[in-house]
Amino acid sequence: MSSFIRFAGAVALVLSLGLIVSAIPIAHIHLKPATGTDVVSRLFIKLCVEGQLEAKLKALLLCANIDDLKIKIAVVIALLKGCADDLIKLGAGVVVDADAKVSLVACIASIITLCVQVFATISLKFGLAICAELDDCLRVLVATLGVCVEGIPILIAKALASATVGVMTQIQLKACLSVLGFARLANAKGKAKEIKKIKDEEIDDRMLLDETSVEPGVKTMINMKSELEPKTESEYAQSEDEEPEYRVPPPKRPRISIKPAKGQAPRKQVRGKQGGLAGLVNMPIDIFTEIATHLLPIDIISLSRANKLFRSLLMGRSSSHIWHGAMRNIRGLPPCPEDLSEPHFLSLLFSKNCTMCGQPVRCRMDEILRVRLCTQCRQDQLVPLTSLIIEIRCLVHHSSKIVPSKRRWGPDTDYALKTEAREIEQKYLELKDSQDPLTLATWELDRKTAIGKRLREAIVIQDFLDTVDSDREQELRELKNARRRDIENRLVELGWDKKDMQFTYYFPARKDCPIWANIRPKLIPILQANREARLQKEKSERQSARKARLANLLSEIKKSQAPVLDIDVRAPTDPRESSSNPEEPSNVSPGAGPSNGVAEAQPLNNATDISINASQSTPASGSVVPVVRPIFHTTLLGIFPDIMDALEWPMVKALFENDTSVSVMEQNFVACRSEIDAAIAGWKSSTHDRMAEMLRQDQDIEGELLTPRLIVQKEDSDPFANLSDDLKLLLRADSLFTSTSQNISSRKELTSYDMAVTRFGYRLAFKDGIMARPYKPPVELSRIRVCSEARQVAQVLLVHMGLENVSITELKSIGRGFACGRCHDSRMKTWEELVSHFVEAKEIAARVQGHAGKLEVLKITHKDVHDPAMFPDRPLVKYTPSQIGNPIRTCTICSNDPITQDVRGPEENILKHLRDVHEITDPKLGTHYSNSNLPYPYAFDPTWHFDFDLDAGLFFTPFGDSDSESMDPFWDGDFW
Structure with missing residues (x-):
């Protein structure tokens, strides 16, 4: 208590000193x-x-x-x-x-x-x-x-x-x-x-x-x-x-004691310096009042609790102006309720003591009950509202916030003060027993009015306390920020970088405080570790930036190189359609087939191929309808090394590993550009040679490797003349590759040589197990193999189409321009999908023939309609889609064992399938075929007709092939 008294006295003295100083303006003293x-x-x-x-x-x-x-x-x-x-x-x-x-x-x-x-x-x-x-x-x-x-x-x-x-x-x-x-x-x-x-x-x-x-x-x-x-x-x-x-009044005359001296009484032991409050005690009341008006309410409360003198001085009705002056020092303080005195109201707002027992408590006051209770007093002084009789529950002040809820959700329990609840209950029972309904109703109305007024005042008090809490939180944040700045400044003075100061700050400390001497040796190891981590991170970021810039530079080189092929291609036509019309105009090219080796050139502004389709002639007039065949312009860029391939070259590896800035690295890149161009050409030649060797080991091609079948040539020039033999072999339409890894689906994915390098040549690898970050190794041609069965099927198809030795670039430029001419599947396909379709049909036929005995027992006929010898009068490939609008049906025979093939399509195609494959001349719905279980009962089957032609380059483009200057985040950093 003595230390508190000295504190209160010092506060008052300092404030009085401030008043004296403010009374004499220093600016006027010279x-x-x-x-x-x-x-x-x-x-x-x-x-x-x-x-x-x-x-x-x-x-x-x-x-x-x-x-x-x-x-x-x-x-x-x-x-x-x-x-x-x-x-x-x-x-x-x-x-x-x-x-x-x-x-x-x-x-x-x-x-x-x-x-x-x-x-x-x-x-x-x-x-x-x-x-x-x-x-x-x-x-x-x-x-x-x-x-x-x-x-x-x-x-x-x-x-x-x-x-x-x-x-x-x-x-x-x-x-x-x-x-x-x-x-x-x-x-x-x-x-x-x-x-x-x-x-x-x-x-x-x-x-x-x-x-x-x-x-x-x-x-x-x-x-x-x-x-x-x-x-x-x-x-x-x-x-x-x-x-x-x-001058002060003379002291009173000392009392003369008539009792004999018994010896001097021992002096009372008091801690601290005695007489510290003498100036405050002897201060005139008007000066003390003026000083008190400049204090905060909590200061007045603490001073009133210091001793009996201050309590008697501040707790009297004549001291209300002191409390009012202190209340004016708080911004936004709500007015004191009428049923509370100023000291009581301010004590509820600002003190941290229990209202009942006076124990320190950290919770805020309850705005409705107007009390602040500790844990024990909550148990002793509160009563649940549900324990009261129903009639008085709305007549008692109650709150749901005074007791912390133990529920995660749901309504909280309301509590009321036990003494108030007993008084209200007693008063209610007295008025009820008095048999005076008017008095009871008036009393209940007054209680409800008082409760409503209390709730309105509680809202104002709650808003004020929320503001105080918010200001306190802001003050704490500012203290933390000040501590952060203080520690950072001290560490900067010691030579540390602010980037290394990655730790939290929670307590404000002065510069000469012993806390700094305590935390300083603990911060040094953290700063050293942070510095090492930061330097390593900056080095890794510079390395990633150099790699990204190298990828962009390689992409610019790729864009600046001339394409391998730059040709115009005419869409093919069925030779049977051309030969059935002897009166075909002389300026129309047959489109497909041998056509004497080359096709005639036509200007691009009028580059259309018009052929006569005999099947579309009108019976009444005998006239024919011309079919317009467009001309497609296509370019072949060929393969190009990825950034991971380039990093295997000594000059690029040195550019990547030397810890320099991006600008310096780019200057060095320009200096060794000739070596990089030579390395790119060597990588292309080596890859062509290895993949061509795969084709020769599978099946060697004799004679002419490439013949321009669909190319619109100018001045009888050969677009393949400047290509190497290895590249010519790789560009053949029957040079198809697939992946050596096991595919999830049973269908083989067939691609040309350039797409095989992009799709199958690169993979994701892990340095330290499956949980580590993956990276992208250089190209691995061991992941690519020649698809022998697809080459055989492709050669047969090309012979029937009259396109022997045609390049795959010509066929790929047409896109989805091919359809199977033998089975129920009338969807338009690319060249690779068409070959894959015939390869799959061949495998199904071989599997079904392995169960010939079972088919004979079940009296099921299954013909391989994709066999060229089965229907020699029908083409293997068609170039126009079928006009379908029938409902989707499913072949019941193929769905069962031993065929187990999902055969579905338009009803017209399924009926043709039953006649050709199973030799059923009169198919029955429900017996031989059934409705499809697809959500699209008619021809609008997304899996049947609406194929998405997604460019594989969107997912398998070599790194750095994008036009964007920024790197793909999927391959950024350690993901390589």
Whole structure:
């Protein structure tokens, strides 16, 4: 309690000091330079004018932190010490005329006055200890001046204003007060009963006690001190020519005890310094009231709980204006409810004590019940609303927030104060037993009105408390941010980078606080680890940036290279259609078939191929309908190395591994461009040779490798003349490749050589197991194989189409322009899909023939309609889609064992399938075929007709092939 009392007294004294300081504006205080011509006056003119003492003193008020303040105080101390040293050199007995002495006294008084006001202001912010060294410097200066000019300290003491001397006592300028003759005032604490003790005390000034350590002239200070002794019994009594501010009423006459002395009673042991609250206790009531109006409500509450004196002073009705003044200091504070007093209301809002038992509690008040309860008091003072009779539940103040809910969801239980609930219940039963319904109804209406008013006031109080909590959280955030900045600045001063400061900050600590000394050795290992991680991360980021730029540079090289083929291709036609029309115009090319080796060239602006379709002739007129065959322009870029292939080359690997910036790496890339171009050409040639060797080992091709069948040529030029034999072999339409890995589906994925390198040549690998980040190794041709069965089927199809030795580029340029001419599947397909369809049909036929005995027992016929010898009059390939609009049906025979094939399609095609494959001339719905179980019962089957022609390059494009400057995030970083 004593420590709390000292705290409250110190707060009040500091606030009173603030009022005194604010009453004297420092901006209006100016130094008065000396006007004499003697050496002493010239020294003070030098101090005030040349040394700019006034500006340097007022600059102390602008300091924002203790470090800047100490630096500027050191400058002022140096000026004062320099002047004191010059006075010591002059020695004692300097003669100064009367006018010069008057101006000198005015100069010193103005210096002391300005210093006192500045010290009082900065001590409010940085404490009283900051003024100790300046106090000593002023004492030395005045004492030294008293040695030089005899009697001048007395004149300075008389020239000082009483308010200035009063402030000097409050900011503890004891040394300066002592040398000016106010030694007893410096040691006094405002207690009249200590005056006699003070008179008996010796002066504690070292310069006055140690007579052997000073010059003889300094000893006159003792005489000067004796002249300034008070002439009354009071410590503060002064002579008539002095100002009367320090006069106090004489003490009462001590009571004369008639009892014999029994010995002095032992002094009560009290912690801390005694007499700390004397100034506050003896303060006039109007000054105390003015000070209290500048305090916060929690300060007034704490002060009222300090002792009986303050409680009696602050808890009376006459002190309501003090509480109202304190309430005005809180922004947004709601008005005090009518049924509460100001101290009670403010205590509920701001104190942290239980309303019932007074124990410390951290929860906020309940706005409806207007109490703050601890855990034990909740159990003793609250009652659940459900335990009350139904009639009074709406008449009692109740809240659902005062007890923390144990439920995750659902309504919370309402509670009411037990004493209030008993009173309301008792009152209700009394009015009910009185048989006076009107009085009972009036009472219930009043209760409901009071509850409604309480709820409205609770909403206002709740909003205010939410604002207070929000402001407190913001204050804590600012403290954390300030701590963060403080720690960062200290670590920066130690040479650390802010990028390495990856740790949290939770507690504000001053720079000279021992917490910093405690956490500093713990932060150093963290900073070292963060620095190593940051440097490694920056190195990895630079490496990733170099790799991304290398990929973009390779992509630019790829775009700048000329394509392998740049041709115009005419869509093929059925040779039977052309041969059945002898009157075909001479300017129409047969389109497909041998056609004497090459096709004639046509200009692109009118590049259409018009052939006569005999099947579309009108029977009535015998005329024919021309079929327009468009011309497609296509280019073949060929294969190109991926960035991972390029990193295997020494020059590119060196560009990637050297830890340089992207710009430096790009300059080095340009310097070795010729070597990179040679490496690209060598990689292409090596890949062509290895893949062509695969084809030769499977089946060697003799004779001419490529023949332009569908190409619109200009001036009989051969577009394949400049290609190597390996590339010609790879560009054949029957040079089909597939993957060596097991495919999820049974259908083989057939591709040309360039798509095989892109799709199957690259894979994802893991460095440290399956859970590690994957990366992309260079191309692996061992993942690619020649599909022998597809080559045989493709050669048969090309012979029947009349397109022997045609290039796959010509057929791929047509897109989905082929359809099977033998089975129920009339969907349009690409060349690879068409070959895959015939390969799958061949495998199904072989599997079914393995169960010939079972088919014979079941009396099921199954013909291989894809066999060229089965229906020689029918084409294997068609170039136009079938006109379908029939409902989707499913072949029941093929769905069962031993065929187990899903055969579905338009009803017309399924009927044709039953006649051709199973030799059923009269198919029956429900017996031989059935409705499809698809959600699309008619021909709008997405799996049947609406095929998505997705470009494989969207998923298997070599790295760096995109037009974007940024890298694909899928392959970024360690994913390579």
